[in-house]
Amino acid sequence: MKIKKYLLALLISGATLMGVGSLSAQEESAVDEAAVAAATELALAPAKAALAAGNDQAEAYLGLLEAQGDYAYAFDFFTVSMLWTVIAAALVFVMHLGFATLEAGLTQSKNTVNIMFKNVFIISIGIISYAVIGFNTHYPGDFNGWISFGSMIGDLNADGGNTFGYGGVGLAMTGYGDFIFQAMFAATAATIVSGAVAERVKLGSFMIFATLLVAIAYPVVGSWHWGGGWLGGLNGGNGFKDFAGSAVVHAFGGFAALACVIILGPRAGKYVDGKIRPILGHSMPLATIGVFLLFLGWFGFNGGSVLSADPSGVGLVFTTTALAASAGALASILISWVFLKKPDLSMALNGILAGLVGITANADIVSPMGSIIIGFIAGVIVVFSIIFFDKIKIDDPVGAISVHGVCGIWGILACAFFDVTDSGFTFIGQLIGVLAVGVAAFLFSIIVFGILKVTIGVRVSPEEEAEGLDIGEHGAEAYPDFANSSR
Amino acid sequence: MKIKKYLLALLISGATLMGVGSLSAQEESAVDEAAVAAATELALAPAKAALAAGNDQAEAYLGLLEAQGDYAYAFDFFTVSMLWTVIAAALVFVMHLGFATLEAGLTQSKNTVNIMFKNVFIISIGIISYAVIGFNTHYPGDFNGWISFGSMIGDLNADGGNTFGYGGVGLAMTGYGDFIFQAMFAATAATIVSGAVAERVKLGSFMIFATLLVAIAYPVVGSWHWGGGWLGGLNGGNGFKDFAGSAVVHAFGGFAALACVIILGPRAGKYVDGKIRPILGHSMPLATIGVFLLFLGWFGFNGGSVLSADPSGVGLVFTTTALAASAGALASILISWVFLKKPDLSMALNGILAGLVGITANADIVSPMGSIIIGFIAGVIVVFSIIFFDKIKIDDPVGAISVHGVCGIWGILACAFFDVTDSGFTFIGQLIGVLAVGVAAFLFSIIVFGILKVTIGVRVSPEEEAEGLDIGEHGAEAYPDFANSSR
């Protein structure tokens, strides 16, 4: 009779629990399977009892619990963490709309279709290529620490959708959760480059470059840090600190952008007779919408990087992220007002982004005051950096190099100064890490973009640049009203 | 003394648990109330103990648990599932902004106020009418399987906000959660039609039609599938598979749109002397913003349709949704580049939507590779479908019929080919289901819109169409700067 089995099970549970106690007492690391089963039984007890009592609907829930295997005791926490992961992925997705509108807003209307097209392409190829090769390259498991190419993702629910355990509480998501969150990150690097090369880059060449960047370079470099590669051994084994990717996402994108801009050269008419002739962005509302959406999406970028719904972690990260962004804006406003004589909206917008990039490396280890200082300094840096790059004729229409590259470095270094958790991150360790990432991105881009330049070319013709890439590449205008319409 | 009661309760729990065991052993389906109570007691134990220990704040939490009744053991899972439901509802809400901006972007500026107005109206009447009649028509409970009109919703928390149980783990939300999530869906059908009839439909007639569509036709047809109606018996009792509504939402809207466009006729100047004269959309940034927002909202549309926060389900659905959308974009880019000679932004945008509609029916039963193929094929289909409808002079400014109607059919059929869960969905069964929905939507629309045509008319005067509906219907311009202002 089954009743006996049930009672037996309960008895075994009880008995084994004591054994468990003794195991723990002897501090043996070997796992006693029976003890584990008994512990799990404890977690399943209420649902099992309900089911046994005839509460049919408990079956489905029990199925979920059981699928969770040995980690059933933490199933609800796992569920909420996983929910946060996918919501954070959706927020990071929003950043791509932010990038698209910011880039369009800060450039001329004759290139707007081209910019929107590039951004649609980037997010699409980013997600697909991350499935095809990126994810398993980014997280190769055991590898040489430098490079290992992965294959297409398979059924990431093969384990019953239960991967809670594999990183402890720090990775409370299923394989698909991990995938989709990281996939949304992957396209970011290419988007950063897109802004810097806007208004003159040849569409086809950019698409090839962007594909290689997100499919190969980004996950390979990322694996050094997040995939368990050599960067983890830095700082005297203490690891290199880059919470959500100031280096492996932002500085990576910023340095790739720098390389591309060097190869590509400035837009026609930008530097004439040694003087800078600004080329104004065509829509400040679009640019502002872009930055607000980026700010919003960053709550997912940083907040999701807590890798669980741990309340103390999520709360801290939201707070430091928002404070740094706000401080960045105030700093840029102040600096532009004092040094440039006018309160410049585009600088205020870049200040927000600067603060966000600056806090990305360290959002989980700084105090509120620390985050304000980090953001404020980033907001100061970005203004001078933009002016500096313009002075040396690096033409970057949206300020991507300064925002993501320079402030990315700052964020990484700030880990050494503002850490309140005493984790011992050192200036040198942080510097080595961010330089490694930056140099890798730069070299990859110089080589790949350079090859594209000498083969199919990377720049549109001067005529096409003058006329605008919308007509030239797409045969379409962004605001075509009136022409040829029956209006 | 109360202490005795407490001890007694514990004792009874223990004793009944054994009874529970025996019940289960005898595999009787009758519910032993005492056993249920005991099982519940087990779930409440920690909170009760805390309260008893003087931890006053446990009272509120205990209250929530107790309100959950027999399902207290799953309260936390219920809570996170319900949270996901309302967040998903908010994401679906975002889709309405997406539809509004996409439609405005792909049409002329002289009709922009009209389009925005229609969209504000649709979401408003959609939510209200769903409360007044739609919800209880959509989910009529026991009914004849074809039609049953419902009444206004009452207090959906009357059961203490506990409706976890009524659909098992598959419906882990309160009545209000269910309502608001479905209410956001309801307006979608009318929005789809709005895009197809844009730039010439009479405002008043459209408002009447939209109201009848969302208040009556949509929930009645929806009840066939989601409300437990006759469609559930299809496929040899296996049910007709339409995960989140490729048929009952998208194809429904697409076929209604087709009927309306047939009755309404093309915009003046679209087909002249047998040639197609494209009428260009006035703002590609608006259109692009629209599609990104729709992509975002679809995470709620599909993800929320998991109907719980089940980690394995939500993770899979997010992944397949994103992969299909991306593959759709890449396919449309490829096809438009190869066949139309230019990389067309508006086609890339439609490709994203095509992929999303295609995956909507099957997001929870396909593999990542399957979702890529489904999205890719949808992206191919949508380009040729748009060209086809234009050829046969069905003038659909935003491509709604192709995106929602044609790709909706594709998504439904794809269930039969790409299902990796071996659920046995058949091509024939799926075809019957989607045709039933499509025909119903088409007939309803032909009749209702036809009656409107012969009574109050459905089309604005040629003068008004030429001048624009903004001035004609609303006496306002979308971008009125400069006229009559003191600028």
Next chain:
Amino acid sequence: MKIKKYLLALLISGATLMGVGSLSAQEESAVDEAAVAAATELALAPAKAALAAGNDQAEAYLGLLEAQGDYAYAFDFFTVSMLWTVIAAALVFVMHLGFATLEAGLTQSKNTVNIMFKNVFIISIGIISYAVIGFNTHYPGDFNGWISFGSMIGDLNADGGNTFGYGGVGLAMTGYGDFIFQAMFAATAATIVSGAVAERVKLGSFMIFATLLVAIAYPVVGSWHWGGGWLGGLNGGNGFKDFAGSAVVHAFGGFAALACVIILGPRAGKYVDGKIRPILGHSMPLATIGVFLLFLGWFGFNGGSVLSADPSGVGLVFTTTALAASAGALASILISWVFLKKPDLSMALNGILAGLVGITANADIVSPMGSIIIGFIAGVIVVFSIIFFDKIKIDDPVGAISVHGVCGIWGILACAFFDVTDSGFTFIGQLIGVLAVGVAAFLFSIIVFGILKVTIGVRVSPEEEAEGLDIGEHGAEAYPDFANSSR
């Protein structure tokens, strides 16, 4: 041997539980520490057993549970509630983008940069000042009920990220969660004023005023109600009902706006020879985007104000919020169509906001039907209010005074009429509360803005107003394409 300790602990648990029972039986309020510990032990049992069984990854989860202290039994609920809090904060953040685009859309393009700049500044200074002084002024703890200035926030995770307990189930968030959610609210008051004074206010003066408003006036007045101040004693100790801030946020902002507009005067050219000459907004798409985003954000504003993820509360609030917004839109459409002869988009948009403001005070205590009526009446009120203020020459470009001030009052009063929870809120009590808040906001603004007027001035020169503040204050145009570009 540790095994003994473990068994001992279990024994003590059991024994104490009985003691707990007796404690409760004797209804003593004193907390028996041992009993609490035993109760907690019960909650930790599954995770402890798992860890003891060698399930290493249980350690991290156990750490989180233990950090939760005496409330470990509710940790999962706490986690999901906290997650909802930060997501709600992100949604409220979206409202600031909504305000920015709505304000820009309803004003002339020559002032768009200025409006975007103000909104970037407001959210930034709002968050920073809330950290520096606002939060601890808003929630001063024990105080005189009227005013107490707080200091900069410190480490709000100092208690281990566990502040579940301090408000019972009603405040299931960490200190940082509480902070960030409230910080997003804080800037709202200034944003409301921003819309009303648009197109003529001097940037510097506005920035000073906005800073003082959000840093001091808002949290001080807010402390009367939400911080445990004197307003809590109203209604015969029943408290003054203002669920999410119809009074302390919206009416507060609306009355501050009224004061500022009175001091500032109307825009040049608005009232000429006793006639009203409307100054048209420059972009209806921007305005519409703004209102949809505000509607979206309001799900966080109201939904987050449930202060936990309580399923019954969150579901009800989402539903009433959406119904009121929709009813508001339909009412404004109806009224403007009947009385103004045309279906006015800008009125429909204001109708949505009116409904939202109206439901903000009472979203958790009304029925669906109640929420529809509240929203509908708000939608009627707002149309006539806007016309009224225009008649008396209070020039409010976006209708902020009517939407937030007048409908804020309506929402507060509606608590007395539509409450279905029988909490006994009285008309008089509600009236006193909202008037107190309104008068305080008005007086503060009259004084501070008045001082600014007589010192540095609050209004730009007539020339600058005519030319636009974008050139005047920022030296930049919002849509500068073509001028001085190499296009």
Next chain:
Amino acid sequence: MKLVKAVIKPFKLEEVKEALADIGIEGMTVTEVKGFGRQKGHTEIYRGSEYTVDFLPKVMVEIVVDDADADKTTEAIVKAAKTGKIGDGKVFVIPVESATRIRTDETGPEAL
């Protein structure tokens, strides 16, 4: 040479363009303008206040033609742009002293 300067309703542009093509006109320049004229008085309401939309969207078409073609150009425009309703617009003819094609430096009628 003459500058034929026509103000027409925007939705008539396509027809005017075709009518001009029919009589061999190969070049023109078009500007979006706002017109103020007899076609006024359509009173609108913005947020509750009445106002008169004085300035209506129009399109200005400018064509420089040989002296001989001025009349038929005017006629073609008038015919194509007419709806018979108020606000159809005007055609003005203005003398032009010289015309130069930038690409070729041609001047006079050949430049057109």
Next chain:
Amino acid sequence: MKLVKAVIKPFKLEEVKEALADIGIEGMTVTEVKGFGRQKGHTEIYRGSEYTVDFLPKVMVEIVVDDADADKTTEAIVKAAKTGKIGDGKVFVIPVESATRIRTDETGPEAL
């Protein structure tokens, strides 16, 4: 007939329109333009680089009037548009040979 072509500051449009109405002018065509003139040198900064905003927003008002009315039209515009500050704009008078009202085929002064 004459074409009176005035370039004015945008915010003066309303006053100019009323001034013209006062002297009986019933039609005009208005274009948004950018003006380059003496009113320059206002240097702005965009993202850290200085530039001169050469082209300032202006409005061009074009009115065809009877020969006799050209002067008073010019005067009315000058009076209404004057602020006395640099950049107020110009009024040019250009000869017009013919005018046609599209709606009625009327020509000459009646067409105006």
Next chain:
Amino acid sequence: MKLVKAVIKPFKLEEVKEALADIGIEGMTVTEVKGFGRQKGHTEIYRGSEYTVDFLPKVMVEIVVDDADADKTTEAIVKAAKTGKIGDGKVFVIPVESATRIRTDETGPEAL
């Protein structure tokens, strides 16, 4: 006085402005226009249907100059705006009878 009315490619505006500055021209008025001319036939596809983009973005520059300066103004524009490719545009010269500076009431050449 003459009105020099040039239609040029938009990206040539800066160079034209500088060329004019070089010969001492201090004022001009610029309008965004769409041009229709020989530079046509570039067929585009929108959502699958072919269409011809007839109207291309151009910029119209209008400068009123002293009679004596008309030719050199024309020349300067032609030189600066030339790319040698089709669609470079035209320069028309139209007689102007009077010019008035609104700010000062100056008339004639001094008003320019």
